[in-house]
Amino acid sequence: MSLTLHERAQYAGAPLASPAPAPAWTLSVRGLGKIYGDTSEESIAGTGPEFGTAVSPNTGAIVAAWGVDLDVAPGEALGVIGESGSGKSTVLRCIAGDEPATAGEMLFTDHGGSTERLDQLSPTERRRMRISDISVVYQDPALGLTMDVSAGGNVADPLTAAGWRNFGRIRSRATELLQRTEVPIARMDHPVKAFSGGMKQRVQIAKSLANDPSLLLLDEPTTGLDASVAAGVLDLMRGLLEETNVAAIVVSHDFSVIEMLTTRVIVMQHGRVVEAGLTDQLLEDPQHPYSQQLVAAARG
Amino acid sequence: MTTLSAELTERSVEQLAGDAAPRDIFDELSKRAVRRALLTAIAVPGYQVPFSSREMPVARGWGSGGLQATLALIGADDNVKVIDQGEDAGVNATNLRRLIVGNAGCGEETETGLADVIQSRHRIPEEPLKDGQTLVLQVPVPEPLRGVVGSMDEQRRMHAEGDYAKMWVRLYEDIVRNGVVSHSADYPCLVNGRYVIAPSPIPRFDVPKLNDSEALVVLSAGREKRIYAIPPHTRVEPLTFEDVPFTVEHTEGAACVFCGSDDTYLIGVPEEDGTTRWVCSDTDWCSRHRPDDDTETETEGEVSR
Numbered sequence A: 001m002s003l004t005l006h007e008r009a010q011y012a013g014a015p016l017a018s019p020a021p022a023p024a025w026t027l028s029v030r031g032l033g034k035i036y037g038d039t040s041e042e043s044i045a046g047t048g049p050e051f052g053t054a055v056s057p058n059t060g061a062i063v064a065a066w067g068v069d070l071d072v073a074p075g076e077a078l079g080v081i082g083e084s085g086s087g088k089s090t091v092l093r094c095i096a097g098d099e100p101a102t103a104g105e106m107l108f109t110d111h112g113g114s115t116e117r118l119d120q121l122s123p124t125e126r127r128r129m130r131i132s133d134i135s136v137v138y139q140d141p142a143l144g145l146t147m148d149v150s151a152g153g154n155v156a157d158p159l160t161a162a163g164w165r166n167f168g169r170i171r172s173r174a175t176e177l178l179q180r181t182e183v184p185i186a187r188m189d190h191p192v193k194a195f196s197g198g199m200k201q202r203v204q205i206a207k208s209l210a211n212d213p214s215l216l217l218l219d220e221p222t223t224g225l226d227a228s229v230a231a232g233v234l235d236l237m238r239g240l241l242e243e244t245n246v247a248a249i250v251v252s253h254d255f256s257v258i259e260m261l262t263t264r265v266i267v268m269q270h271g272r273v274v275e276a277g278l279t280d281q282l283l284e285d286p287q288h289p290y291s292q293q294l295v296a297a298a299r300g
Numbered sequence B: 001m002t003t004l005s006a007e008l009t010e011r012s013v014e015q016l017a018g019d020a021a022p023r024d025i026f027d028e029l030s031k032r033a034v035r036r037a038l039l040t041a042i043a044v045p046g047y048q049v050p051f052s053s054r055e056m057p058v059a060r061g062w063g064s065g066g067l068q069a070t071l072a073l074i075g076a077d078d079n080v081k082v083i084d085q086g087e088d089a090g091v092n093a094t095n096l097r098r099l100i101v102g103n104a105g106c107g108e109e110t111e112t113g114l115a116d117v118i119q120s121r122h123r124i125p126e127e128p129l130k131d132g133q134t135l136v137l138q139v140p141v142p143e144p145l146r147g148v149v150g151s152m153d154e155q156r157r158m159h160a161e162g163d164y165a166k167m168w169v170r171l172y173e174d175i176v177r178n179g180v181v182s183h184s185a186d187y188p189c190l191v192n193g194r195y196v197i198a199p200s201p202i203p204r205f206d207v208p209k210l211n212d213s214e215a216l217v218v219l220s221a222g223r224e225k226r227i228y229a230i231p232p233h234t235r236v237e238p239l240t241f242e243d244v245p246f247t248v249e250h251t252e253g254a255a256c257v258f259c260g261s262d263d264t265y266l267i268g269v270p271e272e273d274g275t276t277r278w279v280c281s282d283t284d285w286c287s288r289h290r291p292d293d294d295t296e297t298e299t300e301g302e303v304s305r
């Protein structure tokens, strides 16, 4: 209880404030912020966990995320946990490029070792990164899939975007990926709108892996699924994360998801990171009252 | 001019347009606006240029875009040929030709090789076009991404970024469902390696004629207010997977009953006995390639629907 956030982070082997050596991390984020409304300095004061709100008393702006630092290395999964409104999904959308960040640096290094400042890329370049470098699996499959297109066609999408022009090769790659995510091949030519929730998530995962991304972002990937279906999808994702060298960020409100998939975790409340550490240690001995509350809820 | 088409011209214009075509259906300022759009279209092959499409004395969707492009391009010394599905004598073609001649004071022509501007709906003539000629294609739907994505903003973004993945997915789905790419007409093509276009509903048979064409090809959509172009000697490639070759329509053993051609675009006419009679879609070309040319004028009338 006496450790500061910074000390605890170092103890947990997760350097937060010190600048990370660039090549070690797939993604290194410093000072990420997202404000909806007035983006001036004035909006920051009076928001955050100590004030119990993300809404600026001065300007009425929503400080959805502020001062967020995180790093994730190849082959590693980082959890981001918090309740709805904590800013965890905002952070993920800013990293994905689905919306522009208000502040902060995002340094991305791909498999091949080439490095980009994501925050300095144009929207067009950000979209290009999404073809083969960065993939997202959304909670809502409608955001990640084209519903009236077949499972195979959805997987073909990023392949054709990456320049694949051979029908036979596209088809065998789609087959391989759908097999890997346990989608019955007999159904690969059926439109995904006819699929169950769990099966849609499996197709989304297959699609996200199509071009061997360096960074995989999972946004509440099993929320809304029945417990038994969710368990199956989690098992699958755990296996995939173990067997590939992809760096993953898993956003969830559910500690059991974070526990199953990640080794390190950051806890967010009212747009700020309140605690960071190794997942199993944080679960065992949460320091921040909010983390304790989340752990208690998961254990309850 | 054959006497038949001259007769048809008289009759249909009376029926459709009333008295002689007014000379002022398209003023000089409007022509200039279309020419400016056309210059952009030629400079950026395949890019859809917006233009302030005017009301014309034909219904939008019945060649009003083509008519404006033709009137902007043609001069009094030029000859115009107008075809509808390959036919010079059809009612729409005749009406459009009459309007063009009335406004521009140009000559009219049915022989492809002698026309300076050829306005066409759904066909490219059989006779290869030459340097100096212009083909104006009437376009009902200029946006090849319509039906692929609904949002016009998204369509524009895809063109701007050359992001045609969803179009390829559509071709993939087509092959999965039908075994072939089922686009029989309006087959999506990549122009100059940059923009995907809708080539207007010409049959696949005509698509290869767009590649490295000697003539300028102008595509104009009046209702949608878009004009785009394929300058001479531009690369035009139908979107095709490497291992699923692009094929054109061909029926084994079919030949035109009038001229005997088996290498033109043929239309099948079902007979009462269940067989199919094949005739050239390009009626002018057909009439010039018959064994004994002068006795066939009457039959030509029967071919046209």
Ligand SMILES: [Zn+2]
Binding pocket: B256, B257, B258, B259, B260, B261, B279, B280, B285, B286, B287
């Ligand atoms: Zn013939």
